[in-house]
Amino acid sequence: MLTSGAVAVGVDAVHAATIPENCLVRNDWVCPLYVETRSSVLLEALGQHLYLVLVSLAVGAALAVPLAVLAHRVRRARGLTLGVTTVLYTIPSLAMFILLLPFVGLSATTVVIALALYSLTILVRNILVGLDGVDPEVRDAATGMGLSPWRTLWRVEAPLALPSAMAGLRVAAVSTVALATVGAIIGYGGLGNLITSGYQANFNAQVLTASVLCVVLAVAFDLLLLGAQRLATPWRRS
């Protein structure tokens, strides 16, 4: 007993002499030294995360607007659009990434397409709710004033549907920030890559820092879009 105790003390002494005592060594959850020393890794992951989210939201929105207008105007397109988007939204993200692999390969594009499909689903529904909510009498008034259907859409229906569309964009942005992490399955998950590799290495600071950054990013998107919505719909401020 005595000898083993002595050996243990000796090992501790050696460790204390060679390894500096800091939060990385202690494997603390909150570790400013981690942020300091790995800032380039963190920034790279954050950059990839932002790229994934921004591109997929842009693609999703660019496709959602014409789809929603089509579904609003053409009765048969509505059922098809709603049916297809329900199926897309139901397929779990892990499965969606793998399903796209044979066609797109191991690349960030695979993650972008999957995320764009999810945000498209949310956006189409919200835009459609907004367009459906336009008072028919307002539409009649626009027609009575001699506006063509396209001008009615642009000048009357679009502004009235904007609050619902923006609410959809906020939900889509927040969910996309969170879902992008799952891209780690194919190595393109932005901050998600740091979470999975940090977990595998038992690296508390990395997992917590990347997780907190994810949530901060989601909240930042939400607040930015809320601000944009207020600016775009001044008539709703009272």
Next chain:
Amino acid sequence: MDWLTDIPGWFADPANWRGDTGVPALFVQHLGYSAAALGLACLVGLPVGVWLGHTGRGGVLAQQVSNAGRAVPVLALLGILLLVPGFGRTWWTLVLCLTLFAIPPVLTNAYTGLREVDRGAVDAARGMGMSGGEVLRRVELPLATPLIMNGVRQSAVQVVATVSIAALFAFGGLGRIITRATGSAGIDLTAALAGTLLIAAFALVVEYGLAAVGRRADPVARARRSAERRSSTPRPPRSGQGREASVTTS
């Protein structure tokens, strides 16, 4: 295109159906995690959502819960929980994590369902002398059933998807077929796609199955169906009737 033609072969291979890592065993694991989490989420989320909706209090809370549920990545919460001493990679850690993500849709939909019940119908029930509990049981809950069931369905689909993500942390379930096919050595596309098909099929069955259950459970729709069976004469649309009733009572 070998991976495509090999998929039926993967399903035909008895080795993929046997033992602890076979499809039946993984499916049972997946179902177990999902059912436990959904059950716990309903146990917590339904009473809270119904009570907040009934009393009309805590609307902000109900909204914030669903916002937070969307903003926190599954990978983040699970990764943190697994590293916290005392949790670790156990069945309960995953079920706890799944439950936390399953509560928001259930709670928020129950709240919204209760709040969107026609105030006229509630006033009428109170005017008939019903107590708060009776109004809740006999008026608000039946009318809120479609939205409540909607929340349960959303939650169930999300739980099934989340269990597959948990395979990234070496948990069981059908996601395991995908994660063990993707490694540093490259991807076994055939196995990964087979797992993908199983997971997608499971999620779709849950979505459409619970949608059907929701339609059957809606007492208003059920009453309407049986009324239609009783009388062959066409009836005026129900929404019009409801509005008239609320106008006369208020």
